[in-house]
Amino acid sequence: MCKVWKSSLLLGAISFLSANVAFAQEEYRDPKKRSYIETFEGGMFHKVERYENVKFKKRPKNVIIMIGDGMGIAQVFAGMTANKGELYLENFRYCGFSKTQSADDYVTDSAAGGTAIATGKKTKNHAIGLDKNGRPAKNILEDARDRGMMTGVVTTSLINHATPAAFMAHQAHRKMYEEIAWDIVDSGVDVAVGGGRKHFEGRTDGINLSDTLRNRGVKVAYSVDELEKHGAGPVVGLFADMHVPHYPERGMMLSRSVEYAINKLEKDKDGYVLVVEGSKIDAGGHQNKTPFAVKEMLDFDQAIGVALRHAAQDRETLIVVTADHETGGMANTGGDMETGMVKAKFVYGKHTGIPVPVFAFGPGAEKFTGFMENTDIHKKIKEALKML
Template sequence: MRKINIPLLIVLSLIIVQCSSTKNTTLISTEAPIVENVILLIGDGMGVSQVYSGITANNGLNLEKSQYVGFSKTYSASSYITDSAAGGTAIATGTKTNNGAIGVDAKGNDVKSILEYAAENGKSTGVVASCAITHATPASFVAHQPNRNMQEEIAVDFVNSDITLFIGGGKKYFADRSDKVDLFKQLKDKGFKVAFDMNDVKQTTSGKLAALIADEHPATYPERGEFLPESVQTALDILDNNSKGFFLIVEGSQIDWESHDNNAEGVVNEMIDFDRTIKVAFDYADKNPGTLVVITADHETGGMALTGGSFETGEVKAAWGSTGHTSVMVPVFSYGTGAEKFAGIYENIDIYNKIMSLYGFEK
């Protein structure tokens, strides 16, 4: 009988077990990537047709660099077709609410937004929008009000928040108020630089910034010029000073308005401007590992259907099913650290849940 070398057999067994264990650990690892910075861009009213109109007219968009694509279901707690308040609140807070509600649940209780969680965890935070900063979608990340039309009250919520910066329109809700309170004085007392034009905005590289460059809304594109991409670049320059990272939400607001008007040319213009802003976000992510960029919509507007077009001439032909919002799913594009988490089909509230998980935040 052949003699078995017991010590050698034990050593070989241990090696096999260790290799097997290491292999299995690699295969089943579910450790989430570390995300320090999130840039969330919301194209208000932006469905697949709005995106493809921009791709057609511009013969391509920066948006196409996105690494993963998913879809979100946009219905609200009160309606199969959401409005921007409920749609924005769902993305901001992970809570389905009634149409018209800002930062509250369907029973009217305040719900904390991802921006507020980010501030609590030491991150810098910002909001940029090509509409009044107190409008439904941007307000959903900062304010808590039962009705989106309470824009003076929403302005007070901005002042009382821990936000680092906000850039948009809506100056009159801070200064020309029914209660005669000058909220700009309160902002200055809290250490904010208050700016009313883009020259002042672009010269700001640190600290806290409250920039309101229009009494109500900035002009449509191209009349408003480089407002949106330049504002986002300034926001990133400021937020980048925080070693703990940041959360920035950007709204391309007027894709929605042009879709309400069934204006295909206006949609194309707004999409191209929004896409140039996306490039600013992608460029930042390329240079700063740990940055996640998510691009989505709160809902689709207009039931836009592309009935013809040309990549050679940039012509876009569209038919419209509505002058209001529709119920269709909207795309979710993602890029950078953790982007793979946004593939698939899910509820709009899961955008919040995924970001919270990637940040490592607990509710």
């Protein structure tokens, strides 16, 4: 069900009434939270495996899109430094850069950035799954389902936050959390994992969307342990009232959820499209906290490692890793590859307009080189899947 609200008056009223709730979702962007912590001391390492000389099939059957929210090249290299000079990302031999500008601003927000990747359409900041004229734009998961493929979304933010929402919803504004939650219920996604339980079970309209999901045959899980016990059939994981806790407090939630999602989706003979977001690299940039950004980068890389292992084994999965934008204008000013210490400064507390990296692995990876528009990522994926 697509509920695009066109009335700016009504949207303004809704925004006013839900201001306190919306602030709670966006609190990580509050300038008062900015504390300018410059140094990550190190000591958090993970083993990196190499996947060389893998002979891929001619074209992909499956696609995994991995978005490090707020991840620029400085965040990547900070994570590499923190992990003694190596990341799973080094397995990606095809690299490029994405230009992230939205339809109405040099600096995109996550809604417009996510929508560009999800739909191949530039849109205005704050819009979810719409084109620049406010019309619903079909996303890659909807295209995949039309072909009989399975679909999934895993995030460490609210499941109805801007970036993941762009792949499942069509709404006028990213802060329409309850409307986006309805869209997710109606989306038909096979696996959806993240936070945001409040917008499903503590809604202002009194409707319990978790009960709605159950009545439609969808399992609702409240933890990774519960998720991993679920077998056949669609599942929605709501692991927190709001955002999922930071890493390492949340444990290996992201990697375990990605492992679960791939194991579930790969059983489909027609293939799958999975979207994974490492959401809180962005929050580290907003708060100008080097340790925060580095820890989230390390967690995201471990989730990339899970996807790589599957792709190297089946040889028919294309993985594309990118960002919706860079956050904070991060600059690495010092580090130690032996201890994992990283020093960095931020020039800003918001998003920047600089290009972000694009990495690709698997059949069709050679398409993702050079400078490209963020909308080209969507188009290149569809080309690889023969959807165009």
